[in-house]
Amino acid sequence: MALNIAVCIKSVPDPKWYEKITIDTKTKTITRKGIPSIINPVDKNALEAALKLKEQYGGKVTVLCMAPPGAKNELYEAMAMGADEAALLSDLAFAGADTLATSYTLAQGLNKLGKFDLVLTGTESADGATAQVPAQLAEWLNIPHLWNVKEFVLATEQEIHAKVKMDDAVGEYVIQLPALLAVSREINKPRYTTAMGVMKARKKTLTNLSKHDLDVNESLIGQVGSPTWSGDISIPSLARKGQELIGTPEEIVTQLIAKLRAAGIREGRGMVNDASGNLGSGRTDG
Amino acid sequence: MTHQGIWVVAEQTVSGISRVSFELLAKARELKEQGRVQAPVTAVLLGENLDDYYSAKLMEAGAETIILVDHPALRYFQNETYAAVLKALAEERQPSIILMGATAAGSDFAPTLGAKLRTGVSAHCVDMRLNEEGHLVAVVPAFGGKVLGDILCTNFRPQIATVRPGILGKVICFMHKQCPVERFDITDILAQDQGRVKALGITYEEMKGVPLEEAELVVAGGFGIESKEIWQQLETLAAVLGGAVGCTRPPLDEGWAKESQMIGTSGKSVRPKIYIGVGISGATHHICGMKDAGLVISINKDEKSPIFDVSDIRITADAAAILPLLIEGLQKNEDDVIC
Amino acid sequence: MFTFTEEQEMLRKVIREFVEAEVAPKAQEWDEANHCPVELFPMLGEMGIVGTFVPEEYGGAGLGFVERSICLEELARHSAGLAITVMAHQLCMGGILNFGSEEQKKKYLPDLATGKKIGSLSLTEATGGSNFMGQKSTGEYKDWQWVINGRKCFITNSHLADVDLWTVITGQNEKGKPIMTAFIIDKDTPGHTAGRTEHKLGLCSSNTGDVSCVNVKLSPQQMLSQEGDGPKIALSTIQEVGRAGMSAICLGILRGCLEESVKFSNERIIYGKPLNKLMNIQFTIAENKLDYESAKLLTYRAASMKDKGLPCACEFALAKYAGNEGAIRAAKRTIDMMGGYGVINEYPIGRFLRDTLAGSTAGGTSDILKVVIAAETLKG
Numbered sequence A: 001m002a003l004n005i006a007v008c009i010k011s012v013p014d015p016k017w018y019e020k021i022t023i024d025t026k027t028k029t030i031t032r033k034g035i036p037s038i039i040n041p042v043d044k045n046a047l048e049a050a051l052k053l054k055e056q057y058g059g060k061v062t063v064l065c066m067a068p069p070g071a072k073n074e075l076y077e078a079m080a081m082g083a084d085e086a087a088l089l090s091d092l093a094f095a096g097a098d099t100l101a102t103s104y105t106l107a108q109g110l111n112k113l114g115k116f117d118l119v120l121t122g123t124e125s126a127d128g129a130t131a132q133v134p135a136q137l138a139e140w141l142n143i144p145h146l147w148n149v150k151e152f153v154l155a156t157e158q159e160i161h162a163k164v165k166m167d168d169a170v171g172e173y174v175i176q177l178p179a180l181l182a183v184s185r186e187i188n189k190p191r192y193t194t195a196m197g198v199m200k201a202r203k204k205t206l207t208n209l210s211k212h213d214l215d216v217n218e219s220l221i222g223q224v225g226s227p228t229w230s231g232d233i234s235i236p237s238l239a240r241k242g243q244e245l246i247g248t249p250e251e252i253v254t255q256l257i258a259k260l261r262a263a264g265i266r267e268g269r270g271m272v273n274d275a276s277g278n279l280g281s282g283r284t285d286g
Numbered sequence B: 001m002t003h004q005g006i007w008v009v010a011e012q013t014v015s016g017i018s019r020v021s022f023e024l025l026a027k028a029r030e031l032k033e034q035g036r037v038q039a040p041v042t043a044v045l046l047g048e049n050l051d052d053y054y055s056a057k058l059m060e061a062g063a064e065t066i067i068l069v070d071h072p073a074l075r076y077f078q079n080e081t082y083a084a085v086l087k088a089l090a091e092e093r094q095p096s097i098i099l100m101g102a103t104a105a106g107s108d109f110a111p112t113l114g115a116k117l118r119t120g121v122s123a124h125c126v127d128m129r130l131n132e133e134g135h136l137v138a139v140v141p142a143f144g145g146k147v148l149g150d151i152l153c154t155n156f157r158p159q160i161a162t163v164r165p166g167i168l169g170k171v172i173c174f175m176h177k178q179c180p181v182e183r184f185d186i187t188d189i190l191a192q193d194q195g196r197v198k199a200l201g202i203t204y205e206e207m208k209g210v211p212l213e214e215a216e217l218v219v220a221g222g223f224g225i226e227s228k229e230i231w232q233q234l235e236t237l238a239a240v241l242g243g244a245v246g247c248t249r250p251p252l253d254e255g256w257a258k259e260s261q262m263i264g265t266s267g268k269s270v271r272p273k274i275y276i277g278v279g280i281s282g283a284t285h286h287i288c289g290m291k292d293a294g295l296v297i298s299i300n301k302d303e304k305s306p307i308f309d310v311s312d313i314r315i316t317a318d319a320a321a322i323l324p325l326l327i328e329g330l331q332k333n334e335d336d337v338i339c
Numbered sequence C: 001m002f003t004f005t006e007e008q009e010m011l012r013k014v015i016r017e018f019v020e021a022e023v024a025p026k027a028q029e030w031d032e033a034n035h036c037p038v039e040l041f042p043m044l045g046e047m048g049i050v051g052t053f054v055p056e057e058y059g060g061a062g063l064g065f066v067e068r069s070i071c072l073e074e075l076a077r078h079s080a081g082l083a084i085t086v087m088a089h090q091l092c093m094g095g096i097l098n099f100g101s102e103e104q105k106k107k108y109l110p111d112l113a114t115g116k117k118i119g120s121l122s123l124t125e126a127t128g129g130s131n132f133m134g135q136k137s138t139g140e141y142k143d144w145q146w147v148i149n150g151r152k153c154f155i156t157n158s159h160l161a162d163v164d165l166w167t168v169i170t171g172q173n174e175k176g177k178p179i180m181t182a183f184i185i186d187k188d189t190p191g192h193t194a195g196r197t198e199h200k201l202g203l204c205s206s207n208t209g210d211v212s213c214v215n216v217k218l219s220p221q222q223m224l225s226q227e228g229d230g231p232k233i234a235l236s237t238i239q240e241v242g243r244a245g246m247s248a249i250c251l252g253i254l255r256g257c258l259e260e261s262v263k264f265s266n267e268r269i270i271y272g273k274p275l276n277k278l279m280n281i282q283f284t285i286a287e288n289k290l291d292y293e294s295a296k297l298l299t300y301r302a303a304s305m306k307d308k309g310l311p312c313a314c315e316f317a318l319a320k321y322a323g324n325e326g327a328i329r330a331a332k333r334t335i336d337m338m339g340g341y342g343v344i345n346e347y348p349i350g351r352f353l354r355d356t357l358a359g360s361t362a363g364g365t366s367d368i369l370k371v372v373i374a375a376e377t378l379k380g
Ligand SMILES: Cc1cc2nc3c(=O)[nH]c(=O)nc-3n(C[C@H](O)[C@H](O)[C@H](O)COP(=O)(O)OP(=O)(O)OC[C@H]3O[C@@H](n4cnc5c(N)ncnc54)[C@H](O)[C@@H]3O)c2cc1C
Pocket: A008, A009, A010, A011, A040, A042, A043, A046, A064, A065, A066, A067, A097, A098, A099, A100, A102, A106, A120, A121, A122, A123, A124, A125, A126, A127, A128, A129, A130, A131, A132, A133, A134, A228, A230, B120, B121, B122, B123, B140, B141, B142, B147, B148, B149, B151
């Protein structure tokens, strides 16, 4: 049984540099100049999951990205990691897309590339971080999906059993193939890319797809196809005027205990005066 | 425009209704007033065995009409069914705004609903308001919380938004007497379900102590805690203070803490009265989840660490030296406290 | 003008990612504990970092010296000790690859290239490294076997190597000059033992020590190339593999100095402003940058000449000389710039200075390099 797997990877500015991001106050745009692009970190987990499946069951792994032309570097890196093929969806007409238009374009790209048994994505990107693309992509492809998957196995040729991260809980699901899974970072540890992989990557196929290559409805792509648009952007200042406690560790601790007490702390009993909302979430009538 | 009114999609949990549902109802009432919206604020709740307790709670929190969708098939969250139900309801009633908690379920089915209705969804908002024309302006974080953007969806309805739990914070108790409660039948919708996804069950994590989101005091630890042993001291400190333990991402990777304890963009938002951060550098990803805390106390051995810029009390010291002394000092003085 | 290909840029990126995750966080700890992280070898092997220039048919990555330099530079950026461990291991592989029989290559290279085994090259003796024809170790042919005796010193991987290349004197020619021959010695061969471990000024996360042979009996199949080929093997391996590797390691240390100086001068606030608002501090940064960039150009130019098969002994001598002396200057300069913090071991800069000093002689002392450069230049 061979699996045809697609992995959606996004090219994002490296999160290590997010402290350096500024806003151009005139044009109201985010300046990310000089910040290197990388594969969205959790998308590497998605790719790792795909490569493991391929090792186990055979098949093919295709990576897909919608981005400006420079993202070919990230696609080559994904092929260096082990993906067999890559496709870059790039067109000026795709620019300014919100998640609905992004997922529509990705769906048309996947439809163009073939029939996939499994589409894998990350749970969320490091930059936009809406986490909305996976669910919407599944909707456009008309396949079922699960989001926030932390573990999965191919139970039969048509079914996957998956564990999904919920709030302080784990849900278990069975999902039919073809399906989309958005995986979270605890699913695996992505392999390192090897020197050998890097050299092989350039010999693999990277397909460039513009809007003319896809069967797209122009009113659904790019800014035109995006129901949301963004207004003001800002970088909020969170600075606080701090007071430094100095002295020996003993002296510091004495001062700190005094501060805690002044703030209303009673050891073991929490806050002295509970002035918070009186509407707890738990039901008390059992 | 024919679309009217603000909906809040509430969420059933093991112990009742998620707190974010109440936060959203309070916000919906505020928006209604601010925008002089005529239509009542509607709470929609999907789940199983939805008795009067639920409608009473929703009403108390600000709902002016309630739609209950009660069916065994809704026991566990299941995107296909949930989104199909919401789509049917929204198409029939045409709300102008739909708000949901950015919980695991909400983050997933809001975008599906948006795609089904071909409308926009604002993700993980930290705040929202109505502008002069009455459109929803949702404040959405990006780049790990460093940047905030206003997201609008002026030409499409409904305007959907998810809001991070704990961010709005405020829950209000409304004193009204009665509100219409409707039960929506989904037999026809379920009949169309293709059964492509089946929920088998859910396992809850065992929680000890105060839930992080509700704690008034949070002791958070980072990579600077350096070992499992010192991590245990951090837990002792939290216990002595009657608070909850939170963490940054590295302690998860080290296996000291659990996923549910992570604070930040991919974790929880907390707003305790007191936050004590130990061995935390202060990456935007983390700060985004604790910036609304009352008093911020930070212990870090590096005087230049960015966490100090967002702290009220700065302690430049080795965590391993401070923690035992602090625990000891607090325990020793416990009896002296005048209650 | 030398430029990197897109593959080479990507290689650097992925190696850097690996080093930042697996090496950088532990480098200081290894240094303090005098621990050589051999446990990383299998992983380094899998990544193609140790077998970079070994052809694929022998289990290597099949790449060239530019790629090898990239890998060593990235390793040395955070741990020069680990880098020299890899480099010395590559000396062993280089010798076997360039001079071994097909059988020897098939037997040894796959395990070495994939990091399953560790190699070393033992040339230096107490009587002199630079004067390596003066070495005293002997090989005697008796009863269809070679019997090896002698003691080597300053050998990297002395206590770790599974495969040890030796040069010994196996006789005299008609003119009375010593005949030097090379042998491959397996770890468990009776009589082959590691002796003292050196406590070094720097490169503390590499292992350096004595190795001795007492009546070590080797079959003729263990001879590398032919009798008398020792000098050729030693010189070509030291000059083309060793010196090339050391220049890349110096380059990595230099980049460490440059990056640390930039970071510190940004973060350190003095007179209410970042330190680098002072012009003399900006000069330090400029000088560090110049030392790094010039060593970088020299190293990669020499490596690309080597990959093209051009003679490059002088070019590598220039590169190692510029890199090593540059790194010493840059580390010292950065320590000065940092004030008191410069000598505090929480900062890696002191380690960079110690490492670069400790690496000065390996691959040729600066004086020897100048001899090489001058000879080539005077030739006209
Ligand atoms: C400040 C700001 C706020 C925003 N807010 C909103 C908003 O509220 N609503 C909205 O609709 N849009 C919003 N956007 C736009 C949104 O970020 C873009 O549409 C983006 O292209 C896709 O969304 P994401 O980055 O959030 O991806 P996510 O949905 O977070 O990504 C999840 C996964 O989908 C896959 N994926 C995502 N994008 C691509 C791609 N281009 N190519 C291949 N795979 C991909 C990856 O596997 C990724 O791990 C916002 C953008 C900014 C800068």
